[in-house]
Amino acid sequence: MDYDLARIDYTLCGITYPDSLKILPATEHKSQQKFVVGDKNGVLQCLSIKDEEPLVQFKTLPGKSITSVQLASSSGNNAEKIFAASGNEVKGYTRKGKVFLSIETSVAETITSMCVFGSDLVLCSGRTVTFYRELQEIYCYMCDDRVLDAVAFTTPNNIKVRLLVLIANKEAIIIENGSLYKRTYIAAGPTRITVPSCLHATEICVFYGGADGSIGVIFYEESILSSKCLVEGCCLGSVMCVGWFNNSSGTHLAVGRHDGSIQLYLINTENLKEKPRLKFTYFCGEPVTSVYGGCIGTEEPELLATTFSGRIFGLRSRRLVSGNVPTSNTKTVDAFVTRRSKLENEVARLEKQVANERDKYQRNTRSIYPGISAPPLLDIQYELSGATSNSWQEVKIISAVALDMLFIYCENKLDLQTDSAAVLSLCSAQEATHPELLATVRCQAGTRRLWLRMRTVSSAETQVEGTRVLIYVLPAGAPRVARLIKLHLPTLPHYSKYEPIEVEEKNSCWCELRVSGGFSVAEMTAWLSEALPGELPRPANNVAFARSHTILGTSLICRYQRGLAVFKSDNISTIAVLKDVISNCCVKRNIRADISCDIPDDYCIISFQNIKDKFKMEYDKNKDIEIKKAIRSLDLNEISINEETQKLLCKDYLQIFKKSDEDAETNFHDLIEAVKNWYLDWCKLSLNIQYNNDITILQNALKECLLEDITEILSKH
């Protein structure tokens, strides 16, 4: 790590959403920059820092939550303008805080992100991207999934505007003139994009930060939109914001993550596709919502960041923080002392005020005429991911106040994992016969973010309903209220990977499930949400989407309209589960529906052929891991293994032993289970008689990876 930056806290604001802090460009006569920040309370404030003390330039009254703040791009005549989106409104402010523009747009949902480009305004809200020119709506493009972020570019002849849009189904698309121009799929799941300032106006090249913590570039060259991952996620949280930081050594990409990490990557501006070099990492302990560089407190550039709970702090070079340099500037010292005492006084005053209010509140508890205690909802955000390779589903919880405990309840048994800093304690069940889960998670002091991983232990009983999990979140301080989070673990948690619908053309052995009856599209969407993780497309006349299995790679294609739904999959077990889920829903809703399946006779054998290579690979990997385990338990000395003269291990074993631990996970057992279930489901759905004997033979053959035996059994009927 090259840079030594230290934290300086400036001030507090309300809860902030991603990308709601911006640094204003420097003016001619002053090099120190101001910044604007908008928060959940609807307050937009413009601040400058003098001697580390924040000075308010202007501040608006509270109102609707501000979800995005943008500055006009440097080109054009309104470079100094600030745009703030709240709900479906956009307001424009001058540097002085005067409102010069206020429009109520026609978008149905909250604006989550926007982009100002000359006199054009691009709004992302829900699934739509809306394009405004001169405050007139030009077009509105409907995407397949939620829109995450968008940037605008001009076409080479400088007439049209191209939009590069990130969509939640892990796609990046280019929209031109209101229609789809190009698209690409990015496995990392980009969440935020930013345009490097060194770019030529006509080139399209952006940096993205992914949901898996990775960083990469998306570029459009020779009529192809493609992407390249530059930095792997390596166990860091998902990226929440990206920004730029320039100093004497060059241009840096600043990345703020969900796990509280802030990183600086040095970018080669000549070759953007070169791997950026990590220069600095800082952990602030709570999700970072914005991060930008600028000359804020001093003449030297520093990094400015906001967090979810509303902390605004700078990261500046340590020699400017703890002055080992002899300082003649006694003014700073005095300023610091006054700042500190001012803050101390303020805290003391607040303490008194809070004590008064607390008293009042507690007096109420003893009064005969009871009032009502209705505390506002705790600010807690959470997100449930689809199942990853080991079937774990992760929920991330972030809170504006420090957490004390979580209490988790589920009617079924679950496996649980949590942060290493928290203490997970499983309670004994309430009744011996009932398979419940009661667990508590005790957090370390100051915890504001936490993840929990869970997976169902036995899928058999929960197949139809999905699993409901209740999490009670208890904060450490006041208000003494606990918020309840209800989670639903779907029946097919592995289908979290979005695929283009073209996956249908894949050469595979497809099983089909056809449902017809008196249901609406909305109802079908609701039923599917029991089975599939993540968000489903909004109900429309005709819905079609595809997902794929994170371990097996099998696909599921859903097409439905009013009264008819067709599901295709090359995984027969998926079809079997879906059939159960839908028929169960129909019965519950009292809707008559005809359900029919179309299963190819040679399904099992063809499908197995498709995964055969993968199966063999996983088998070998599993074997290696077992051998490694055995070698490890011999407890050999590192030195004696490497000894040239006395060879303890044969070559093959030495190779296995030296393999890194990172890929020490296999899905071999999952694969066995899957193939077995395919066979069972195939027997069930195609009404073949199932031989008990066969299944044990099959299982043993799978375990030993006897490919010929497996093929023989699967192609028997």
Place this chain on the structure above:
Amino acid sequence: MQASTVQPVFKLELNHKVTPGIVTIAKYDGIHSCLTASAGYDKIIIHHPHGAVISGRVQRSQAHGEVSELNLSQAVIALAAGAIKPDIARDMLLIGSPNQILAYDVHDNSDIFFKEASDGVNVIVVGHFGKYNEKLVIIGGNSSVMALNWQGVEQFWNVVGGKVCSMITFDFDKDGENELLIGCEDSYIKVLKNNQFVMELAETGPVICLSQISDVRFAYGLANGTIGIYEEGIRLWRVKSKQNSVSLQWSSENLASCWANGRIDWRDGTGRVVRRVQMRSNAAAMMLADYRCVGAPDLICVSDKGEVLGYPLIQENVSLNATSKRFPSEEDRLAITELLNKKQALLVELQHYEANSSSTANDDIERPSTAMPTNTRLQVAIAADSEENCLQLVISTNNDTLVRTAMVLAEGIFESGETLARHPHSNQLKSILYIPLKPPRDVPVDVHIKALVGYPDSEQFHIFEITKQLPRFSMYTIIVSPSIMKTPIESHVTFRITERVQRICIWLNQNFLLDEEVELENEDTKDLHISFLCLRDMCRLEIEYSADGQVKMSTSDIRLAGDLVQSLAIYLNLTDLQSTARFPEAEEKLRAEMSIVSEVGETRYRLAAETAEKAQLITALLPAAQDAAAYDLKEMLNRYKEVILLNEELLLNCHIRRATQEQAVTSLKNLHTILQQAARLRVGKYSKAVVTACRKAVNDNNVEALVKILQVGDT
């Protein structure tokens, strides 16, 4: 939370694995420190960076030039070092094996003594204790402690309740003489003074490390991840972690704690983390020693891969921030961050009250689902439930609000984890909730209750927190109906005290969970008879006090009797108490265990001899077989067959030996438990006398004497 990191002042690699916990630092030549550790089953490594010449049995290691190896034929369980030999300043190495202890002079390459330890060796400490002039070697076994002098002569012996996990010598009562603090597997820290237990501190898990941090304070660490500090028997603070502590040391006004996963953190006077570092692999040990020869000790951390890191006690950069008029330092920045943290928390709380009062102002609007009347209060009671064999914790609200869920936080009383929770099914929600508690031990327990109160469809619930204390004997409920009191209880302990009956009543009220306090019928009542029922196994306990000061406690459980005697003695401030006891079950068990112990001892010698004989045969046969390969393959095969047969026999023998060894250890442990319980029926010098007499009787294999001691004490 902000915590800065520290840089090590030195770093070295031993190139050997290190067994966690079996590490010590000693000055074998009296001047230079040498790190000594167990590197696997029976290998000891000695690191001598200062070039001390080591010869004899110790061999230079191939893996590292400054490391020497010492091979033993037995597993190394514990290591300690100290200048035990009078008038010699050199440290002697003490090596603990499963069944013996060896004192070895590394410098002179000579054995000082060798001693069998039938009760096993878990911990060895060297230090001054009580009135003994010379340094003693104190050995903690599976259920006993034994002290030896430098010649290997036993100085004293005592029984403890469980396996000894940690020990230190420490002047607990500040009388100028060291006491012995023993951390046991049965979750007690015991203070042994003058071979008599003067204090027991109940903890919530096996006590795996103890460390002196000042004249009056010591730190402790438990197997459930708790660490904390005691001062004069009062706990100052404790924190709990997921990891177990390997070692605790006092370092520049901070408690440095080394965790099993290789993390080291420094905590200030309240337990808050000030600094932390992470080693590259799991930790093996942490010690204080002057390893750089600079005149001041460093904190030396050893990882299980053999990495050694040294941290200075005092952070050098502290001195920089001495003057007041200076550029703001990093600490000041942290102070600002901290102030803003505080401000943020206060603002959130204030917002909550404001939002609340604004919603109360217009309460005509329909009630939001998270609201509830402000005068809602939570009531908590504890009642004995003899049908469910447990205590019922009853939580209820005073209006129509419901107890959605309740969590009980306490340590050491639940089967799994540190919490017990109740979350009724949504159609069984009531404003009252029962939580069954079953404390497994008779110790006072603090239970912390968090209840979430609201309505069935609430999205948010109010948290009510209450702490309740369960008295020591809460699992015993008073018997009101005298119908089942007919059969007399055979087992009992009786003693005589000179106290008024009223005092006994107060003791009962304080230590038992009673619906109504025990009161005397009138002023003149001089005697008392009271019966309890144990909720765990439904057996009876009767306490009688007659006018002449005779107390009779009748129960079939000798351990309970001991607990009662000790508790009463502490309450009444009795220094010495003699008693007579009659516990036929315990006596029966004592006889049985004694016969097993003596039997096993005999077979062990026989088996050992047999094994040695066969091993010798094999060593003769094996070269013979190899020779045969040269001229007669058939002969070779035959000889190898013999070797295999012998080997199998040897293995079988080994299994038998292990089984008998295990049996011997359990029997010895059971025996020691009974002896300890017998000692606990008496207080003070009588208790000590019981232990001494028992030791003698066990050594003489005199069962009847033991039973006699159990009954009447040592007379």
